[in-house]
Amino acid sequence: MDNSAGSRIAVNFAKRIVVKVGTSTITYENGKINHGNVDKLCRAIADLMNQGKEILLVTSGAIGVGVGYMNLKQRPTEIRDKQALAAVGQCELMNAYTRSFAEYSYMCGQILLTKDDILDRLTKSNITNTIEALIEKKIIPVINENDSVSTAEILHNGTFGDNDTLSADVACLANADLLIILSDIDGLYDDDPHTNPDAKRIPYVEKITQEMVDAAGAPGSKLGTGGMATKISAMKKVMDHGINGVIAQGSTPQILEQILEQENIGTFFAAT
Template sequence: MALSKKRIVVKVGTSTLTNENGDINIREMDLLCRALSGMENLGYDLILVSSGAIAVGANKMRLAQKPKELRMKQAAASVGQLELMHLYDKLFGEYNRMVGQILLSNEDVQIPERRENLTNTLEALLENHIIPIVNENDSISHTEIESDQKLFSDNDKLSAIVAVFANASKLVILSDIEGFYDSNPHENPGAKLISRVEEIDDNLMRNAGGSGSNRGTGGMITKLEAAKLATSHGIDVLIVNGQKPELLYDIADKKVVGTLFVGKN
């Protein structure tokens, strides 16, 4: 099936949605919802893959730190997902946009019948101009948190999988830095931004570091893995600064922003 040129999957991570104290960053969420609403108004189909449930839940439960025990992680995810969707519904509503929640587990993607149902649900939401908000079903499925059998690894990988089965033309990963650099910009002030990548090879993978934030689970390596999966299906992948969601308009206008990983035809 051909890729939909006006369908974009946007992934936002915990480090963008929360501040250093673990509180929800309302300003950043509002900017994101406004930009996505504006893009939808321009005729784009938007799918949002959102992290943050465990971090937000842990903060609301007044836990001293992010939980390590599985049952506490699942409890935090249950509380946090409710809080996230409440805010998304409220903020998107300010821009006259409706949202729908989709929580995924391995089986939803791996079992053909459930995968077909998932695809049909996504299409129905998009046809009715409703923005799907996708997350892993952390409160139920332990495999999505810490099992060796987990499919998604984290929401970077999940966003690539969603982009593939939704036939999106672009995957935009919002990061805590401007894009992909030739070395870690947090450690090397002279690191240079790479604006375009044609091939994700072993050398590029070695340049990727670990987790970029203690509030999230992913780092640049998971973003490269997601980009490798999506580009192999012809999908362009962009890593851009999550604090500047208005860059989505520049992406639509084909301007050079962040790092573009070119989809393979």
């Protein structure tokens, strides 16, 4: 039985939503911030907030933006140089978000996390309390991986997988109703659409199979660290936690409204 239409209706009733945006959505290939996309994203989120939704934004891009801000042609290989770029890039990133959200009369608050923060029970509780306090005040939490102080994520080329895993962790921590991952590809396919023009989009997933994982493909852009495999893993985590998920094209951030209107775009992952 195809339950896709009925399941997608659930997204319209989602109140607390985690939106994850990848490096490729908010930057150009040279690492410069794509202010047009950032503004569209912030406007879309502001519209959802005006409807009474509670939005948490998980963003990638600190190192990538640092690359662009420092006018480098590629990422450095030394860990300390990457951490320095993350420190610089994060400031630029938050500046862009702060200015864009202010245009729509909203404030945002920065939360930087490492994997250890998620695993430590006390710190985890503090994170949850901070998130709840921001949401109560109608402030949009902007959450990123703390590359400037943690080497684990950089050494493993992004433990959080360009923050795909982080977005799932945040969704579970915040007891979200929906996780939306905006990607450089418009959903899950039965093969890699970058190399196979006949690949078909899978609109609805009730159970993640090993075949789906195998077909997820290779890592993403040169400025990011995530690929479809990490997104599938993130979706499995939230599905098991009773949270619905969507993977959709991030080049047009206003797609958030279309998702909540139950349009057949991207791939919907039904909570178990």
